[in-house]
Amino acid sequence: MKLRVALYCVLGGLSMLLPAMATGHVLWWYLSGLVLTAAFVPVAMFGPRSIVGQLGVILSVLFIVTVLTTWSEALLFVKVPAIQDHPFRNLAGEMFAYLVVGVALALLARALNINRQNGKLVVRHSVATAAAMLMVCGLAYMVYYLVFGAITYQYFTKPYYPHAAELVAPLGIWFWAIQIGRGFLMTLAVLPAIYTLRLTRGKVAISAGLLIWVAGGLAPLLVPNELMGSTQRFIHIVEIFTQNFTLGVTAGLLLRPKHGAETNSKPMAVAA
Numbered sequence: 443m444k445l446r447v448a449l450y451c452v453l454g455g456l457s458m459l460l461p462a463m464a465t466g467h468v469l470w471w472y473l474s475g476l477v478l479t480a481a482f483v484p485v486a487m488f489g490p491r492s493i494v495g496q497l498g499v500i501l502s503v504l505f506i507v508t509v510l511t512t513w514s515e516a517l518l519f520v521k522v523p524a525i526q527d528h529p530f531r532n533l534a535g536e537m538f539a540y541l542v543v544g545v546a547l548a549l550l551a552r553a554l555n556i557n558r559q560n561g562k563l564v565v566r567h568s569v570a571t572a573a574a575m576l577m578v579c580g581l582a583y584m585v586y587y588l589v590f591g592a593i594t595y596q597y598f599t600k601p602y603y604p605h606a607a608e609l610v611a612p613l614g615i616w617f618w619a620i621q622i623g624r625g626f627l628m629t630l631a632v633l634p635a636i637y638t639l640r641l642t643r644g645k646v647a648i649s650a651g652l653l654i655w656v657a658g659g660l661a662p663l664l665v666p667n668e669l670m671g672s673t674q675r676f677i678h679i680v681e682i683f684t685q686n687f688t689l690g691v692t693a694g695l696l697l698r699p700k701h702g703a704e705t706n707s708k709p710m711a712v713a714a
Contacts, residue, residue, distance in 0.1 A: 454479030457546035481656035486551035506631035561640025583625020590684035647694025
């Protein structure tokens, strides 16, 4: 099983070579793909057994966390022609690239047969409770963004973004509404993983935190780009960890009932 999991990561990393054909940095793109694939190992092993189920969980994270939230934030705050001139073309290109990644990972999980037959019974909240928890997670992300974002800006990134305050000021209260919306969307993105992973509540929370951090920060920022130097990218990787990983852990703990996640399930029960 360990060899098959290792193959899943090694082969999954190859799916990120498509963008490397256009931008170069082949080794960095491969490393990015390998790290991203590793974050989905819990999904491959303890998530849905069908290819369609795997694809749904993976694309939910990639399309919302990796593409939509990062694309929208860049569009709002990074005023350079490469981002501002053709925003929807950029969005479509990123969606296609990560669609390829999602399909590759779903097929690999089935081909390597790494999905476990046992695990924990998954017990879910009612729809009303889950909806309330989603809103709580959105508010929690706003707090994480305010606290950790302010610390990072004040002590590390202010020289890189000297006009950040001027860009944010016209938004007023809408800036914080945007952050609540981002937190809500990222929590919604990992909800399929949280509600299908046959793991204990604590492991689900850690898995969700790693998914949001790796997909929304670590993997994309490993690759050199013309907008950020190495030091700047490293700072943002750490900053996004403090915000996204914390959000994922919060979401996992809030959206998985405490007792149901600890109940052992038999293969027949899980299959049913």
